[in-house]
Amino acid sequence: MGANGDILDCLIVGGGPAGLTTGLYLARFKRRFLIVDSGTPRAAWIPTSHNIPMFADGISGQDLLKRARTNLEQYGKCIRGGRVTGLRKQPDRFIALVEDDDGGTSQIAAKRVVLATGAVDIEPDLPDVPNAVQRGLVRYCPICDGYESRDQKIAVIAYGAHGLGEAVFIARTYSRDVTLLTLGQHLELNEAQRAKLDEHGIKVVEAPVESLDMENDRITALHVGGKEHRFDVLYSALGLQYRSDLALSLGAEHDESGSLIVDEYCQTSVQGLYAAGDIVRGIDQIVVGMAHAAHAATHIHNYCDLPTEDEPGGA
Template identity: 50%
Template sequence: MDFEADCLIVGGGPAGLTAAIYLARYRRSVLVVDEAKSRCAWIPTSHNLAGFTGGISGTDLLQRIRAQAVLYGARIETASVTALERQPSGTGYRALLDDRRAVEAATVLLATGVIDGQPRMPYLYEAMQRGLIRVCPICDAFEVIDRRIAVLGHAGQAVGEARFIRGYSPAVTLLTLGEPMTLTLEERQGLDADGIAVVEDPVVAVGMDEDRSARVTLQGGRILVFDTLYSALGISARSALAGRIGAEMDVDGRLIVDRHQRSSVPGFYAAGDVVSTLNQIAVAMGEAAMAATAIHNDLRRQRPSS
């Protein structure tokens, strides 16, 4: 066996790394397997995370949390978990990494997050770092007050985001990408009442202008320019591992957990965006603390001497 641990944490974003800090401080052996694909790494500067009055970049935040986890003894490996199964005894788990190393763990915490739907465009990462492409109005709509804003989507989620953002700017436009605008009469009336423009002609290209504006080309050839484009193209939960062991999930593929982050499968926990929750760093960290504490106490009950 290459690794043995009290807890295998799958995912090295804010949730996974925060849980590693707590568990290591509970004197538990912890292995974090991280693919280095955290959604947090795409954040240019977060201004709504308490304590960082000047803001902090996603990469800087991850480096700080990671260093703290290592300081207390957590082990972090860059790899992918390719297989996960419960032990035949029904207690504990066995995982296989992409380099064929094997891991045995008493518990597993899934903190793999989600993947945002994004428009296909060159230099997407650069556009996000400039603030031209955004995915979270709860996080950063404050930074685009009174700007020209477009929301790219085609159904209910996009409508909700557009109406939310309307509280920050009078110039909000709803666009669609490749699919018809499937809006109910009530949604259209709500958008009209809020003064939100709806463009039915599909977007065929998104680019950047030299003045750092988002340049949108419509199917009919018309070009629109915005200061910021919010992508409301949905998210995909990275929950395949949970599906393999039969953990209960909602219709969007996010895990259903109790108030201590326990899933429907004994010894399997989840925290952060992969759970049906508010996609916020602060929430992910709070759930990680809950999960880590539950893991520690559950192991104490199973093994009173530990």
């Protein structure tokens, strides 16, 4: 959907659920677009999601992505492997610098850009277990699968107020047996926050994890301070690293964590630059990212031929 030297209606950066849904809408609007996908969507880590309507038995992230790509590609070849390493804004277009999978580089011009680059979870520092979240040994979304963990013994790996918030969320929603693991960091909480711990019966273990036991690709026990702790489920609440560098390089408004602030059409503070999915400030859910995509793609279709500068009629 667009040859070298052409100006696309839209460039989509990222091939996760939000990027693929953006592409589906633009394809059906008969717009000329391209998705550049680095092949590292966070959704691929999901073992099974039960929060996506119409999949009563749940669906894995890999299967969801495969179905979305197959659905989109019936409209034509529109996904290209590679990584967008730079983005410049000109009066009537954006210029993206792309590093292809084969190591070559090229440039793509587009009137509008949708960033669906997402985020990556900060991995817990567990002994001899790298990438525990990616490998599914530690979960990262109690909104997605907390229901399946109900009434079980749950540990939350986190520090500070954010970790307390997630532990309280789990304790008041799914389980009365919740422990907060700080992996050796002192938990700095005020009196009101300490009262929250007591109110929900949340235990705190601040000593570092010395070793752990594995069985059948599952963490069965953690050894902390000479004691053995066993949990049915471990969650990480260490936060996200947002892949928002391209937007920040153009001066897009963001919060202190780097997630992007958008308007009701999912347009950033940079005219013509949109964002969808986990990269947007708010709740990190696949269905929310798909909603972002619908808003952004429809606005792009309706205003694609107007200027992207801050001037009357710009959009």
